[in-house]
Amino acid sequence: MEQQDQAGALLRGILSSPQFAQSRRMQRFLAVIVERALAGRTEDLKEYTIGVEVFDRPADYDPRIDSIVRVEARRLRRKLREYYAGPGKKDAVVISLPEGSYIPRFSGLSAPAAAPPALTPCPRLAVLPLETVPGSPDALMLAGALTDDFLASLARIPGLLVVTRSSTLRFSQPGRDLKSASAELGVDWILEGSLRRAGDGWRLNVLLAECATGFARWSASFSAGAVQLQTLHEPIAREVASRLGVPMPVPAGAASDSDAALSAFRHLLEGRHLMLQMTPRSLRRAAEAFRRATQADPMLAPAWAGLGGSMLLMSIFGDTAPTMVATEARGFLQRALELNPELPQAHVWRGFYHATYEWRWDAAEEDFLRALEINPNIFMGRVWLAAAVYAPLRRYGEAHNQLSLARGLDSASPVLHALEGLLAAQTGDLASGLRLLRAARGLSQTFYGAHHLEARVLAAHGDFQHALDVLEEARPRAGSDPRNLALIACLKARLGQTEEASEIAVSLRKTAEHAYVSVYDMATVYANLGDLPTAAACLMQAYSEHEPWLVYLRQDPLIRPLEGTPQYAEIERALFSQSEE
Known part of the structure; x- marks a missing residue:
């Protein structure tokens, strides 16, 4: 009891520390769980109760669908570790929050955060x-x-x-x-x-x-x-x-015995196959197949998850504005989780949504890790945790670990090879990066994302002509894809071919009058043409429209001309300040 009394006395100092002073929500969370634990009211420290009383969720709050408490608990554990590594280093009592619990301990140092579940090596x-x-x-x-x-x-x-x-x-x-x-x-x-x-x-x-x-x-x-x-x-x-x-x-449930169930499953299979091709046309067709699956069997949770996921990817690898799909996709993922709160694919795509559309990094990581807890063998969970969360946050070691685990699941994936190559190049191993990117290009006759990434890697090292040659190779696959054309314009501008680059910019502006053209891509075009005011305006528009490519703002060599502008600084703070609190 004496130690717990000391903990109560130390609480005020913790709440006023740099780790907690700027976050009222963290202060409230820690104060509530410590005070109730000291009062012996640990029965109140349940996820539902904390969600309602600390985070102001309504009475019908469902912790299985809304992960706010789990997300904030992860942040709280991290902030406590930072506090005891700094101003609280000499505190007589250490307050910790064990993994999987909301009841604090008042003793030794908090245990390190549990690593994502590792794959069992065999059989x-x-x-x-x-x-x-x-x-x-x-x-x-x-x-x-x-x-x-x-x-x-x-x-x-x-x-x-x-x-x-x-x-x-x-x-x-x-x-x-x-x-x-x-x-x-x-x-x-x-x-x-x-x-x-x-x-x-x-x-x-x-x-x-x-x-x-x-x-x-x-x-x-x-x-x-x-x-x-x-x-x-x-x-x-x-x-x-x-x-x-x-x-x-124990199995999650048996399939229904009906022609509708068979039809729904066929459409689900078709959607998954198309989704893997990762091209504008294939993603559009995948969404259509998933939608047909939900119409044939509205209770088929994986179809709703696939529909939401394919729509989110459409604004990254496709030809659809994020403003046209993001809200609807989020609703489809919510429906999937209502039908099956333990569906890993739904957690993967909701994590993807949190990261690339909301920039809520803790919530994104929580969903990805929940998916991998349910099924450590889910390939896209590991790939997108690395690519959409860890890489943008410059947590490259964790990104590499996830991609290595993904390789054990699908060593022939062109998307995996491309992302491994990009990560290797970003962390100083250019030779390995280019080797992996070139291997990715040979693994698929339709996927041309590897060409884009290789061109960006080459551009980052000043090899603009080689980068342009790589993109020209992608033309038969990419066709008139505005993303490919915008990247070509950037490279031509850097090579001094400004007239041709300007012509592409004008053409893209005309295309934008009747079809989607990423304003983030337009920001890179104008930045490399030297028109920084127009580029900055495009970047701010991309931010206001929540364009998902913004998550790579700090790694994209083609946006670098804007780094010294107030607009770039404002957006960088908005995107990444939460992750660095």
């Missing part, structure tokens, strides 16, 4: 695409849906590392060599099978093979209708988990 499993009879679109679509189902169920199993589908697609041809596939994918086990017509229904054969010996450890056959087959992914995943000696969590 490693690849699910190969189901073989079908050539020339049967229905079989191909259903086989893809079943393969995706198997992956989703198996990826939820703690202690099992499952290679993502994009890495296994190249093994979709009949007669594949399992030994070569296992060596190339670096896995210990392979689940493969086939799907064939059987009368009015289908016959599904599955086999689990041990790569080291080549022996089958389990096999089974199922005959059923298409919808009934889609209910088999949980029992098959459970059997695989049993054979591999890893426990499987």
